[in-house]
């Protein structure tokens with residue numbers, strides 16, 4: 118895994134706010150190889166979506182940049198398809214038309230009409246949504262919408278698939294089902310995937326590496342965990358696997374001991390004391406990063 | 411089949427009929443009778459109570475034109491107006507018959523004879539006036555829509571443009587039709603000069619006044635609808651690198667359609683309200699002129715006839731609103747939102 122397919126180097130971003138610039142990310146460095154499945158995990162508001170949006174080209178880093186196959190990313194494009202947290206299907210289009218919009222744009226001139234229709238059907242079949250192709254988003258469930266969103270992204274044949282908490286709004290059962298589908302598809306197609314999640318089990322189950330982020334402001338990568346579990350992975354078998362549980366424990370430790378939820382800090386300490394505590398933490402994490410690297 | 415029928419009823423705003431349909435198909439009768447009472451019985455009771463109150467109070471009010479008419483007298487006037495309409499139609503038919511005969515005779519005598527065809531110019535009846543009003547209001551509304559939607563879309567797409575136009579919108583929006591009318595009248599008389607005018611000036615004046623007063627809700631709703639498109643959807647469009655044209659016509663406008671229809675519905679309502687005032691002043695031969703003429707006329711029937719007009723205006727306004735609501739429901743892609 119030495120070839121650097123996607124590279125984030127020294128990415129920092131500041132948002133202009135009424136109270137002056139707000140530094141959300143500080144010096145994020147990350148290298149991802151082709152076909153790798155990487156999860157981003159961290160407390161709410163730490164900057165996960167911001168990282169993803171910078172890779173997508175929807176946000177521009179203040180300093181540093183993103184390279185995909187050694188070319189700088191400076192605008193959004195279909196080779197970095199995004200699955201958004203809230204499905205974001207066009208509500209006035211049917212399931213089929215939603216995928217069609219993407220396919221028509223990406224494969225115009227490369228496929229004829231029949232090939233496009235086949236390709237759309239193929240992608241809907243991947244996520245088992247062929248049966249509802251003529252329904253509108255309002256007529257299907259949340260899990261089904263999310264699947265169509267994934268089909269739309271896959272249909273763009275992206276180099277990198279970016280997913281922002283794709284299963285965040287779903288119930289546990291649907292979520293497990295979609296995770297399995299995603300693993301199947303990933304096995305078959307070998308996409309490079311970056312996925313944001315809040316769910317430790319999900320991260321360990323799906324990822325080759327888990328990137329754990331420190332709390333903001335000026336968040337950065339706290340630690341990276343390699344998950345060396347053989348594929349295909351089955352959730353039921355893994356539940357008793359000692360390595361799986363060790364990985365889980367590691368992520369939990371990072372999240373709840375080394376990076377306590379900023380919301381918890383609010384309960385225990387006065388507001389004025391807060392920045393100091395954060396500063397200490399960031400420094401500590403900084404040391405850690407050296408060790409990891 | 412039954413569900414489809416019920417859906418159609420719901421779509422055209424006739425929900426009150428659905429208990430009857432369900433009864434006929436053998437659904438739980440108790441529930442259906444309760445629904446029937448709620449949708450039909452209660453409104454019926456309310457209307458009956460109103461009629462009694464009206465009858466009781468009207469008999470106590472004396473005006474210079476006699477007693478204020480109650481429901482019974484108004485109903486008499488409805489019949490009177492209907493008879494008048496019949497009579498006029500007969501007269502018109504008779505007129506054309508005579509004209510045909512005369513011309514036929516002339517031609518029989520001399521095949522090259524010059525023959526004259528004249529339009530019957532009788533007094534417009536109440537129904538004619540309703541028709542004139544409807545044509546006028548739709549003309550004004552259509553003109554307004556043609557202006558409001560493109561400008562609204564442009565304003566929704568560009569914050570700068572919206573910022574620039576916004577003060578004008580805010581200033582002109584609350585202006586009363588009575589204030590516009592004199593200006594419109596003068597402009598129309600000045601600009602629309604033609605030896606053989608296709609439209610009457612009063613019609614154009616009324617329609618333009620309706621347009622000026624009714625275009626604002628559509629404009630504002632269109633602008634807000636286009637501007638408030640979901641950020642995620644815009645991001646999808648950016649990821650797909652959709653062109654400007656596609657973004658506007660495939661994404662911005664469709665996403666604004668429900669808002670646009672809400673605006674159109676409000677606009678048509680305002681247009682209908684404004685029209686009556688405009689017709690009174692412009693002397694456009696519609697319902698407004700009918701009310702004005704009856705008021706000037708001052709016969710013992712006048713108040714009753716004006717009340718007929720008031721009820722007709724209300725009823726037509728209600729029908730127009732139902733029509734727009736039906737369109738709004740048809741065009742809204744999110745059926746889960748209940749529209750009223």
Ligand SMILES: Nc1ncnc2c1ncn2[C@@H]1O[C@H](COP(=O)(O)OP(=O)(O)OP(=O)(O)O)[C@@H](O)[C@H]1O
Pocket residue numbers: 132133134139141159160161162163164165166167168333
């Ligand atoms: N456009 C913006 N302007 C100002 N501040 C912003 C903007 N976007 C994000 N931020 C701030 O940057 C930080 C990171 O936000 P981000 O949305 O990336 O968090 P997140 O990790 O995705 O959180 P969550 O898990 O809740 O989605 C937050 O403190 C947020 O307030």
Ligand SMILES: [Mg+2]
Pocket residue numbers: 165166167281
């Ligand atoms: Mg987020």
